[in-house]
Amino acid sequence: MVLESISGFYSKLIEDGTERSKDKRESELIKLWNKSFLTLSLLFFLIAVYDLFWISSLICYSFFLLSVFFCYIIFTDLKFNALAQTFTYLLLSFVFFYLSSHTGLESGIIFYYIPLVLSLTIFFDIKKNSKGAALIFFFVLFEVFFEIFFDLGTDSPWPMKKNHIFLESMIGSFSMVFWLTHFLLRRQVILIKYYKERTEKRIEEVNADIDKLKLVKDLAEQGSVYFLSKFKSLHPYFCDRLVEIQPTIVASEMEFCAYIKLGFSTKEIAVATRSSVRSVEGKKYRIRKKYNISEKIDIYVWMTNL
Numbered sequence: 001m002v003l004e005s006i007s008g009f010y011s012k013l014i015e016d017g018t019e020r021s022k023d024k025r026e027s028e029l030i031k032l033w034n035k036s037f038l039t040l041s042l043l044f045f046l047i048a049v050y051d052l053f054w055i056s057s058l059i060c061y062s063f064f065l066l067s068v069f070f071c072y073i074i075f076t077d078l079k080f081n082a083l084a085q086t087f088t089y090l091l092l093s094f095v096f097f098y099l100s101s102h103t104g105l106e107s108g109i110i111f112y113y114i115p116l117v118l119s120l121t122i123f124f125d126i127k128k129n130s131k132g133a134a135l136i137f138f139f140v141l142f143e144v145f146f147e148i149f150f151d152l153g154t155d156s157p158w159p160m161k162k163n164h165i166f167l168e169s170m171i172g173s174f175s176m177v178f179w180l181t182h183f184l185l186r187r188q189v190i191l192i193k194y195y196k197e198r199t200e201k202r203i204e205e206v207n208a209d210i211d212k213l214k215l216v217k218d219l220a221e222q223g224s225v226y227f228l229s230k231f232k233s234l235h236p237y238f239c240d241r242l243v244e245i246q247p248t249i250v251a252s253e254m255e256f257c258a259y260i261k262l263g264f265s266t267k268e269i270a271v272a273t274r275s276s277v278r279s280v281e282g283k284k285y286r287i288r289k290k291y292n293i294s295e296k297i298d299i300y301v302w303m304t305n306l
């Protein structure tokens with residue numbers, strides 16, 4: 001019962017926001033985002049617990065607040081908001097700067113900037129929010145240079161615990177890099193799967209169209225009474241354009257235009273319709289006149305481009 005409740009809560013958590021997706025690909029990416037934010041929230045929570053027992057309450061509270069914040073993001077539309085994304089990055093960089101300035105460079109908290117900057121290219125839509133990305137990048141750059149040249153943490157209140165902080169920073173920052181790598185690989189898998197399915201579907205549609213075209217051509221060669229109706233289902237736009245340009249067109253003329261559209265030569269049309277070559281040439285002339293097609297223009301090209 002407990003496991004079912006946990007499983008149901010997890011599913012609800014992961015699927016939050018998928019109702020606004022337009023297709024399967026976008027839905028899967030939203031799920032991946034939610035899983036990633038949940039993982040990041042748990043990572044920060046574990047760091048907070050470690051800090052509580054081994055280092056200090058200040059660092060513990062900082063990472064605990066980050067954990068709660070990322071968990072909150074999952075339940076809201078903030079993950080889709082460009083301004084909120086910019087604020088999140090600035091908040092993370094400020095927290096890392098604040099902690100590093102209190103513990104010094106030897107603590108290794110500066111390493112957290114590595115996954116922070118790397119994630120910009122993954123989570124941030126740089127094309128749509130280039131100003132936000134530039135702001136974050138230069139803000140992080142300023143913080144890093146400031147910490148390197150003005151090591152404010154030389155008088156750290158936890159000199160005996162710097163080894164613990166350094167170990168935590170290395171594990172935490174590399175865990176985030178691993179998390180980013182996993183996210184990137186999973187996203188590529190989703191995209192490859194989506195485009196593979198779409199390509200296969202397109203190939204099926206093309207094969208179906210080829211089969212339909214073959215059927216229409218067979219009906220045309222046989223001079224079947226079903227030829228025109230099947231042709232209309234295959235090329236509805238072509239038939240609509242013929243009527244639009246010349247509303248007085250009759251079924252026999254449209255059928256003749258269909259033969260030309262399919263690329264039948266004069267002789268092939270004559271055989272299919274059991275007419276003489278001269279009769280077919282006369283029909284071509286009347287079609288040219290009806291649609292005001294110049295003698296300089298190839299009637300087959302005109303029909304193809306219609």
